Amino acid sequence: MSAAAKGTAPAEFTRAQLDWEPWIDPVPQAELTERQYAGLTDKARAASPYFRLLARDPDVLGARTRTDKDIFYNTAVGLPRAERELSAAAVSRFNGCIYCASVHARFAATYSKRDGDVDKLLAEGVGAELGERWDAVVAAAVALTATPSRFGAAEIQRLRAAGLDDLDIADVVHSASFFNWANRLMLSLGESALPG
Secondary structure, eight states: OOOHHHHHSOOOOOOEEEEOEEOOOOOOOGOOOOHHHHHHGGGGGGGHHHHHHHTHHHHHHHHHHHHHHHHHHHHHHOOOOOOOHHHHHHHHHHTTHHHHHHHHHHHHHHHHHOOHHHHHHHOOOOTOOHHHHHHHHHHHHHHHHGGGGGOSHHHHHHHHTTOOOOOHHHHHHHHHHHHHHHHHHHHHEEEEEEEO
């Protein structure tokens, strides 16, 4: 029975911690192999049914996780972590992935200390006014998400006018593109649920 049918699906976007329920059985934690643990790259991820489901193909999961970590944790140059997370949260809000939006909205709020603006994005959607720099990041992320070819010179010019350089813009593209793909994968394999 789905979370919606059980009445445990979240009704709105939130920064609260949510659960995720798979529609396909994940690998039971006690049955994970060393190769699957290697694909997780972090043993703590074994608690997540999403990552245990992806562990059915540990090589792809490993590549996915290393890409994710490089995009969001490799912040020595380029876009600050808060705005990478903002990009992912905007994509997730636009795609309707309540679970991913909650995760990345929490990170965006934590790293930016702009809880009110992050909550505004969740409540009002990707058209919320958050200040020109954040609005430019959100608009670029949404353009890439709607149809990649919709992203172009106008979005790049707006990002540059908001103070982003080429490395920053590349990070907007990477975080938005990765989460556009990740949302679609997550939304096709299960659904968000209220903790219970």
